[in-house]
Amino acid sequence: MTANEIRQSFFDFFKxxxxxxxxxxxxxxxxxxxxxxxxxxxxxxxxxxxxxKAPYSPPRAADTQKCIRAGGKHNDLDDVGYDSYHHTMFExxxxxxxxxxxxxEAIQWGWDLIVERWGFPAERLYASVYRPxxxxxxxxxxxxxxYDLWAKLFKSKGLDPVKHVVDGNKADxxxxxxxxxxxxxxxxxxxxxxxxxxxxxKLVNMDSDLCIEIWNLVFIQYNAEADGSFxxxxxxxxxxxxxxxxxxxxxxxxxGFKDFSKKPTNYATDVFTPLFAKLEEISGxxxxxxxxxxxxxxxxTLSAEMKEAVAFRVIxxxxxxxxxxxxxxxxxxxxxxxxxxxxxxxxxxxxxxxxGFTGDSLFLTQLVDTLVDQMKHIFPEMxxxxxxxxxxxxxxxxxxxxxxxxxxxxxxxxxxxxQITGDFAFDLYDTFGFPIDLTELLCQERKLELDKxxxxxRMDEARTLSQAAQKKTIVRALDISSDVETEFTxxxxxxxxxxxxxxxxxxxxxxxxxxxxxxxxxxxGQLGDLGILTFYKDGEFGEAIEVSSVQKIGQAVAHEVxxxxxxxxxxxxxxxxxVKRRRRIESHHTATHLLHWALHEVVSTDxxxxxxxxxxxxxxxxxxxxxxxxxxxxxxxIKVNEKIESGDGxxxxxxxHADVKNxxxxxxxxxxxxxxxxxxxQIGGNELGLDGYAMELCGGTHIDTTSDIGxxxxxxxxxxxxxxxxxxxxxxxxxxDWARGVAEKNAKEEDELRARLETINAGFKAVxxxxxxxxxxxxxxxxxxAQGTFDQxxxxxxxxxxxxQGLRDTVxxxxxxxxxxxxxxAAAMADTALVELLENGGNIAEIFEGPxxxxxxxxNGLKKKQFSGAAFVIVDDGNRLHLGAFCGxxxxxAGLQAGKLIQxxxxxxxxxxxxxxxxxxxxxxQRDKAADLLAAAKEKLG
Numbered sequence: 001m002t003a004n005e006i007r008q009s010f011f012d013f014f015k016x017x018x019x020x021x022x023x024x025x026x027x028x029x030x031x032x033x034x035x036x037x038x039x040x041x042x043x044x045x046x047x048x049x050x051x052x053k054a055p056y057s058p059p060r061a062a063d064t065q066k067c068i069r070a071g072g073k074h075n076d077l078d079d080v081g082y083d084s085y086h087h088t089m090f091e092x093x094x095x096x097x098x099x100x101x102x103x104x105e106a107i108q109w110g111w112d113l114i115v116e117r118w119g120f121p122a123e124r125l126y127a128s129v130y131r132p133x134x135x136x137x138x139x140x141x142x143x144x145x146x147y148d149l150w151a152k153l154f155k156s157k158g159l160d161p162v163k164h165v166v167d168g169n170k171a172d173x174x175x176x177x178x179x180x181x182x183x184x185x186x187x188x189x190x191x192x193x194x195x196x197x198x199x200x201x202k203l204v205n206m207d208s209d210l211c212i213e214i215w216n217l218v219f220i221q222y223n224a225e226a227d228g229s230f231x232x233x234x235x236x237x238x239x240x241x242x243x244x245x246x247x248x249x250x251x252x253x254x255x256g257f258k259d260f261s262k263k264p265t266n267y268a269t270d271v272f273t274p275l276f277a278k279l280e281e282i283s284g285x286x287x288x289x290x291x292x293x294x295x296x297x298x299x300x301t302l303s304a305e306m307k308e309a310v311a312f313r314v315i316x317x318x319x320x321x322x323x324x325x326x327x328x329x330x331x332x333x334x335x336x337x338x339x340x341x342x343x344x345x346x347x348x349x350x351x352x353x354x355x356g357f358t359g360d361s362l363f364l365t366q367l368v369d370t371l372v373d374q375m376k377h378i379f380p381e382m383x384x385x386x387x388x389x390x391x392x393x394x395x396x397x398x399x400x401x402x403x404x405x406x407x408x409x410x411x412x413x414x415x416x417x418x419q420i421t422g423d424f425a426f427d428l429y430d431t432f433g434f435p436i437d438l439t440e441l442l443c444q445e446r447k448l449e450l451d452k453x454x455x456x457x458r459m460d461e462a463r464t465l466s467q468a469a470q471k472k473t474i475v476r477a478l479d480i481s482s483d484v485e486t487e488f489t490x491x492x493x494x495x496x497x498x499x500x501x502x503x504x505x506x507x508x509x510x511x512x513x514x515x516x517x518x519x520x521x522x523x524x525g526q527l528g529d530l531g532i533l534t535f536y537k538d539g540e541f542g543e544a545i546e547v548s549s550v551q552k553i554g555q556a557v558a559h560e561v562x563x564x565x566x567x568x569x570x571x572x573x574x575x576x577x578x579v580k581r582r583r584r585i586e587s588h589h590t591a592t593h594l595l596h597w598a599l600h601e602v603v604s605t606d607x608x609x610x611x612x613x614x615x616x617x618x619x620x621x622x623x624x625x626x627x628x629x630x631x632x633x634x635x636x637x638i639k640v641n642e643k644i645e646s647g648d649g650x651x652x653x654x655x656x657h658a659d660v661k662n663x664x665x666x667x668x669x670x671x672x673x674x675x676x677x678x679x680x681x682q683i684g685g686n687e688l689g690l691d692g693y694a695m696e697l698c699g700g701t702h703i704d705t706t707s708d709i710g711x712x713x714x715x716x717x718x719x720x721x722x723x724x725x726x727x728x729x730x731x732x733x734x735x736x737d738w739a740r741g742v743a744e745k746n747a748k749e750e751d752e753l754r755a756r757l758e759t760i761n762a763g764f765k766a767v768x769x770x771x772x773x774x775x776x777x778x779x780x781x782x783x784x785x786a787q788g789t790f791d792q793x794x795x796x797x798x799x800x801x802x803x804x805q806g807l808r809d810t811v812x813x814x815x816x817x818x819x820x821x822x823x824x825x826a827a828a829m830a831d832t833a834l835v836e837l838l839e840n841g842g843n844i845a846e847i848f849e850g851p852x853x854x855x856x857x858x859x860n861g862l863k864k865k866q867f868s869g870a871a872f873v874i875v876d877d878g879n880r881l882h883l884g885a886f887c888g889x890x891x892x893x894a895g896l897q898a899g900k901l902i903q904x905x906x907x908x909x910x911x912x913x914x915x916x917x918x919x920x921x922x923x924x925x926q927r928d929k930a931a932d933l934l935a936a937a938k939e940k941l942g
Contacts, residue, residue, distance in 0.1 A: 001256075003248045003271045006118075007064055007378065010093050010242070013113050014062035019095055022056075022063045024379065026328040028337075035337040036068035036330075040094035041218075041239045047098045048182040048220055048237050053555050054098035055676070062095040064244060066324055066379065070340055077344070078437060081314035081351075082295040084209055084249070084265035088344060089321035091244035099235030106217050106238045107149045107187065114189065114215070115157075120250075121257055122157040124192040126201045126211075128168035130185035138170045139222070139230045143185045146219070150187065166201050175218040175239075180226055182233065186218040191250060195260050210263065214250070215242040245271055265289060267313050275316040278370040282363055283355040287312045299444035311354040318348035319367045326392050327385040329610050329624065331723045343435040345393070346400050350438055359401035364393045388606055388624060392723055407434055411442055422454015429455075486557040490518040490529070490701055491652075495576040497536070500569050504558070509548070510565060511558035517575050519550040520582075521557060525612035526589055526700040531577040533561055541574055582701070584616040584734065587709050590650055590702045591640065591731045592619045593683065594712070596667065597694035598639040599623060602632050609667075610724055614700075617734040618715070621727045628717050628725065640712045647707035648684040651692065655680055660690070660697070667696040711735045746804045753807045760814045764821065819853075826850065830857035834865065843891065843941040844871035847934050851875075855882040859919055862886045870896045872905065872937040874930060881909055881930055883922040892917055896941075905940065908933045 001009065011021050025043035027036050034042065040063065046052035047059075054061070070077045070088040079086040097106070114120045127150040132138030151161035167173075168188065176183040192199050193210045203211030220237040222230040245266040251257070253264025266272065268289050276287045288309045292302060302310070325331075325341050332342035348364060349357075357363045368390050376383035407428055414424050420443055428434040436455060443450040489496045498514035505511075512533065522528035528551075532544040549560040559575065561567075592612055599607045603625055610622040628636075657678045660666050666680060678697050683706060685692025703709065710732035720726045730738045761771040829850055837844050848854060855875040862871055863886070870891035875882040883906055885898035898920035902913040906922045909929035913922015924933070 001251060003244075003269060006248055006251065007091075007093070007244065009117070010064075010113070011062060013117060014095050017060070017109060018058055019060040019062040020056040022061045024063060024065045027066055027068055027325050028328050028330055035340060036070070036325075037065065038067050038069050040065035040067070040092040040241050041096075044096055044098070044239070045182070048233070048239070050234055051553050056098075059098040059100045060096065063093075064378065065092045065094060067092050068321055068325065070321065070344060077347075079295045080317050081310040082292055082297065084263065084267060084291060085212060085246060087245065087266070087317050089317065089324055093242040093244050094240050095238070096240070097238035099237060102236050102238060103145055103219055104149060106219070106240065107146065107153070110189065110215060110217055110240070111153045118251065119257055120191065121197065122154065123159060124197045125164065126190045126192065126204050127165050128173055128188045128190065128204060129165060130173040131167040131169070132174070133169060136170070139174065140185060143187070146185065146187050163200050166204050168205065172205050175216070176224055180224050182220045182222070182237070183224045183230070184219045184221040186216055188213045188217070189215040193250070193260060193264060197260060212246060213243070214246050215240060245269070265291075267316070272316050274370050274374055275319065275367060276312055278367055279312055279315060279355070282366050283357065285355050299441060300447045307354050311351040314351045315348050315355075315367075318344050319364055319371060322348070322364070322393065323368060323371050323382065323389050324379070326389045327379070327381045329608065331392055331624070332396050342396065345396050346404075346435060347438060349397060349400050349404060350441070359405055362394055362397050364397050365390050368393065388608070395723065411439075415446055415448055419449040420451065422451035422456070422458060425450060425455040426458035484513060485555040486514060487516045488518075488520075488557070489516050490520050490577070493518045494579050494582070495574060498573055498575050500567060500571045500573060501556070503567055503569060505563070506560070508563050509560045510563055510567065511551070511553075512561055512567060513553070513556045513558050514573070514575065517550075517557045517559070518577050519547065519557060519559060519575060520701055521550050521552045523552075524698065524700050526614050527585055527616075529577045529582055531575065533559060534574040534576065536572040536574060547575070581616055583703065583708075584732065585614055586701050586703045587731045588614040588616075588619040588734075589700050590683070590706065591709050591712050591729065592621055593681065593694045593696055593698070594640045594643055594706070595619070595621055595636065595727065595729065596696070598636045601639060602635045603628065617737070618728055618730050621729075622720060623725055623727075624723055625725050626723075627719065633714055633717055637712065637714055643683065644706045644709045644712060647705050649687065649705055650681065650683050650702045651685070651687045652679050652681045652702075653688075653690060654678070655690070665695060666690070713739060749804055750807060753811050756811050757814060760811070826854040826857045829854055830861045834858065834861045838865065838867065843869045844873070845934060845937040845941050847874040847876065847930055849876050852877045852882050855884045855921065859884050859886055859921075863919070870901075870941050872901055872941060874934060876927060876930060881911065881924040881927055881933070883911060883913060883924060885915070885920045887918050901940065905933060905937055908936055
């Protein structure tokens with residue numbers, strides 16, 4: 001069987017057993033605690049917790065999930081290329097039960113697929129079951145049920161279960177999502193790959209590549225609590241993970257289980273051979289399926305052939321990780337998962353040098369078509385994002401090749417010293433983007449010692465910010481009734497009469513679940529509603545209680561109110577949203593749809609959404625693109641505001657997802673989970689059809705017509721990551737408020753600039769220079785923005801910005817001109833003064849009235865005239881005293897020093913300063929002490 005046939009066979013097997021085949025989730029995880037989606041169960045966590053109801057009937061699913069393990073707890077990066085089965089990106093086949101079947105079916109079907117349908121030799125299989133070590137406080141009991149089920153299956157093949165069913169400890173056979181959350185015992189299937197297959201299970205869980213785990217069957221039945229206890233979940237679930245590449249490796253590497261003489265390898269399958277063939281074509285090298293004895297091998301001892309073989313495997317693995325991640329909108333960057341991706345890319349580029357790829361090769365980009373053509377039938381986003389993948393890889397590969405060449409040159413020079421210091425390793429990382437593992441690899445290849453501790457010490461400061469930003473999430477399965485549902489009435493009503501179904505305590509609050517609610521729960525970037533809950537008692541409504549937040553629990557909506565509220569299940573209440581707040585949010589939400597549409601019209605349909613936020617006072621929209629030009633930003637504003645002025649209707653239709661999922665004119669986002677029915681929001685067109693524009697799959701709330709938005713104004717556009725831009729904008733009253741704020745700030749700045757210009761002109765007058773005139777444009781008043789159409793407001797706003805910028809430029813130029821004029825005047829004044837002073841002979845102590853820069857001109861003049869004595873000069877500029885001391889060679893020989901003169905005399909007028917023995921400066925605030933200071937200077941200098 002080919003890899004595609006194996007994958008399809010898995011799907012067919014579980015489809016026969018009433019499983020819904022679901023698409024892979026995005027590699028961008030929904031859980032904030034994960035860098036990447038790293039297991040098949042990630043997208044199903046809400047179903048395990050009971051916070052959402054599985055939308056499948058029966059509640060069973062099967063899939064292939066793309067996973068990345070290259071950072072955090074699960075990190076296989078360093079082993080990639082050096083053994084036959086570790087990858088940064090891999091596929092995880094899985095079947096799932098959400099409160100439906102449990103151990104008997106999961107184990108039986110696992111056996112039926114592996115042994116009966118695919119033909120794995122039963123005598124080479126070993127099943128592990130959970131046995132706790134009570135002395136270590138391990139949870140739960142020995143999984144006798146799983147043992148008995150496996151034992152029966154092995155006996156049916158004439159095999160001894162005592163040998164083929166082995167015990168596993170908590171680390172190997174008790175699965176936990178994290179420190180808290182769903183968990184339970186698991187059983188793993190291991191395959192003996194030794195030539196004779198007669199190890200008797202001795203290699204199970206011994207980290208041997210001759211006995212590897214291929215399938216893990218997890219029986220989720222507990223929730224790990226924050227206090228360390230384990231609580232039974234309301235329903236039991238099955239979560240399995242089958243290593244796709246490993247199954248392909250064993251099946252294809254043994255010729256359908258006929259020949260175990262050679263150790264199977266994932267890289268000798270048609271998962272990787274197309275990539276190797278392309279690499280051979282563009283590199284001129286030949287791939288050899290050879291491996292070091294261990295992943296811990298001294299890399300400096302590897303032969304050239306072995307180094308090339310490792311490079312082939314690293315590159316083939318990494319291009320998969322990079323391409324799949326970019327297709328899901330995860331781009332190389334400087335922090336978090338984005339940095340992990342950049343690190344993988346740079347590792348691939350470095351290994352490319354082993355195959356002879358230079359800085360001009362851009363070999364990663366040349367592999368994309370091969371990979372996309374291989375994978376697009378099962379992962380359609382690969383085909384859709386083909387050009388975006390190429391563009392991103394080209395940009396990153398070009399950038400790193402430049403820094404790599406410079407960094408390698410620095411490394412070669414440093415290597416001549418015989419070791420690599422921690423400081424140098426950090427500088428390579430900080431300045432040239434070298435991950436530490438890349439520096440370690442270079443050191444290993446050249447047998448150089450690396451000061452890793454020194455590097456870590458330098459990294460501590462860099463880690464502080466990241467560690468401070470980490471959050472520890474407590475995951476808890478809520479014990480609400482599984483059939484509780486809340487009807488959302490917020491599309492049509494701002495206030496709804498409702499009945500309380502359940503009440504739960506949550507800290508200092510109560511979570512009130514009702515049968516109906518107009519409150520929107522935060523989702524898709526739209527903020528959740530706030531409002532009030534009003535009692536209904538004795539035939540009329542009474543006390544109103546603040547609803548401080550709402551949250552979704554399964555199919556129910558919980559309203560958070562004060563714990564002091566007296567409520568009971570069965571009570572009738574009125575739920576009323578804050579209408580003014582909701583309308584402002586809706587205005588920004590609809591404007592976001594218009595912005596997305598306008599981006600595609602003005603920039604490109606490849607400007608793909610990466611995230612959004614809509615609040616009462618702004619919208620934020622992240623998208624993939626290069627920097628927008630000023631004209632593009634202006635054109636986007638114009639297009640959006642034209643649609644606002646046209647007053648188009650905003651409609652929605654509930655339709656089957658199957659009817660619209662392939663329509664290119666309806667925006668939808670890969671990685672989002674859509675049910676059988678979806679809500680299409682459109683602007684314009686026919687209310688009953690899907691013929692408008694700005695059509696998107698969206699579950700949020702919107703205004704009725706575009707004219708309700710009022711006005712749309714882009715506040716800013718800029719980069720937030722490599723290839724990702726962010727637009728922030730405001731609508732309606734929020735846009736007016738923001739524009740008024742900018743204008744008021746401009747008016748204030750104008751007053752300050754006017755005052756500055758007057759001061760400058762006073763300076764010009766003092767030195768006899770020509771004054772600068774104020775720009776002629778009319779003053780822009782904030783009040784002018786209080787009314788008007790978009791065009792009027794935009795014109796006033798833009799004129800205000802131009803006016804202030806013109807005034808800034810005028811003041812800046814005038815300031816430079818004044819300083820130049822003052823410098824010339826001060827130089828002339830200093831020359832005149834020095835002629836008179838030097839004629840008198842001896843040391844000098846004198847006070848002058850003039851600009852501050854007169855002091856430096858006096859000191860410069862003394863130096864030019866080669867004055868050999870000592871001088872102490874004071875310049876009073878009307879604000880403070882500027883002090884200067886000068887000591888020529890004769891005075892220095894006599895024991896005087898300029899720096900000491902300033903330090904000794906300055907305090908008389910409350911001043912300080914210092915400098916060199918021949919010249920020093922200082923300042924003093926007490927102008928009334930000038931005479932005392934001058935007298936002391938004269939006495940000091942004789």
